[in-house]
Amino acid sequence: MPATEFDTTLPSIRQLQNWIKDKTPVEFKLMTGDVITGKIFWQDINCVCIINDNEEKITVWKFAIAYMKSRS
Numbered sequence: 001m002p003a004t005e006f007d008t009t010l011p012s013i014r015q016l017q018n019w020i021k022d023k024t025p026v027e028f029k030l031m032t033g034d035v036i037t038g039k040i041f042w043q044d045i046n047c048v049c050i051i052n053d054n055e056e057k058i059t060v061w062k063f064a065i066a067y068m069k070s071r072s
Contacts, residue, residue, distance in 0.1 A: 006045045016043050016068075025071040026050070030064050037071065 007013060019026055020040045028036045028050065038052035048065070050058045 013043070016040060016048065019070065026068060027071050028060060028068045029066045030060065031066050032064070036060065 008017070018024070020042065023039050025037065026040055028048070030036065036050055036052065036058055038050040038058070041049040041051045041057060043049070047059050047061055050060065052058060
């Protein structure tokens, strides 16, 4: 059953929140093999929004993410 609340006690949620706060450059590899790099603008229960180097906002469904890592 999908989560219905934003659980800030989860380590993955806290890690993303820290990356947002610190404006950490990140890399997301998607299940399709695509790679998106930039800084996380926001996250919610379903999605993450990344701002790339061209200032484009890209919204990614969390279930599409294979892995994420900081680039610093």
